Amino acid sequence: MKYEIKTYGDEVLRNKAVPVKEVTDEIRELASDMLQTMYLAEGVGLAAEQIGRTEAICVIDVPPDCIEPKYREQNIEMPLVLINPVVSEPEGKNKGKEGCLSFPGLYAEVVRAESVSVEYTDINNQKKKIRVSGFVARAVQHEVDHLNGILFPDRLSPSQKVLTASKVKKIKSETMRKKEK
Numbered sequence: 195m196k197y198e199i200k201t202y203g204d205e206v207l208r209n210k211a212v213p214v215k216e217v218t219d220e221i222r223e224l225a226s227d228m229l230q231t232m233y234l235a236e237g238v239g240l241a242a243e244q245i246g247r248t249e250a251i252c253v254i255d256v257p258p259d260c261i262e263p264k265y266r267e268q269n270i271e272m273p274l275v276l277i278n279p280v281v282s283e284p285e286g287k288n289k290g291k292e293g294c295l296s297f298p299g300l301y302a303e304v305v306r307a308e309s310v311s312v313e314y315t316d317i318n319n320q321k322k323k324i325r326v327s328g329f330v331a332r333a334v335q336h337e338v339d340h341l342n343g344i345l346f347p348d349r350l351s352p353s354q355k356v357l358t359a360s361k362v363k364k365i366k367s368e369t370m371r372k373k374e375k
Contacts, residue, residue: 197231197245199295202345202362203369207243207296211250211341214277217319221251225275225317228253237295239333241340244296250278252337254330262328270330279314281338283325290332294346300361304349306335 200206214221224247232240232253238260241252255273286308293301309327312334316322326334336346347355347362 196234197227199231199235199240199244200246201296201298201365201369202347203366204246204296204373206246206248207340207345208343209243209248210343211242212248213250214315217277217315217317221249221277222317224249225251225253225277229255229273229275232295235295239337240295241337243340243343250341252276252279252341254333254337256330256333260329270324270326274334275317276312276314276334276337277316279312279334279338279341281310281312281335283311285309288328288332290329292332292336292346294336296340297346297362297365300347300358300365302347302350302354302358304332304346304354305351306332306349310335312338 228240238256239254242249253275284307288308289305291301292304310331311325313323
């Protein structure tokens with residue numbers, strides 16, 4: 195099942211996710227539906243809030259050609275389904291261009307940690323901890339932010355906020371116009 199992706203202006207994007215108590219078939223189906231929705235939207239990550247859900251679950255699938263050569267040896271199996279993810283142990287800084295399915299057409303430079311650890315439960319109800327770097331780390335941090343009600347424009351520098359303000363305002367007004375219909 196494909197979900198509608200919520201865009202900026204929809205209050206659900208500011209909700210903090212509710213931890214998943216148990217990985218059930220319903221949660222596995224949600225993860226599958228989220229992946230399908232993400233692929234159809236040509237994204238690399240999607241959090242439950244972006245489809246109007248509140249479970250602490252996000253999905254990520256970074257194509258191999260987007261993983262920097264120096265990080266390919268990490269052998270992180272894609273797609274990642276992160277249930278109740280917690281990011282820790284940030285190292286380094288990396289400034290890179292980001293976009294978001296909830297902010298169509300908006301791209302801006304965001305500073306994130308170069309590498310992080312993430313603890314999560316997988317779809318087989320197994321606790322895992324992995325270390326990710328580069329673009330995969332950026333995607334993990336971006337999606338976990340969504341689960342905490344933090345949106346990528348919140349992470350912009352003051353000058354980036356000024357540069358993107360009209361685009362953000364336009365996205366919000368389009369969202370509100372759709373809701374009125």
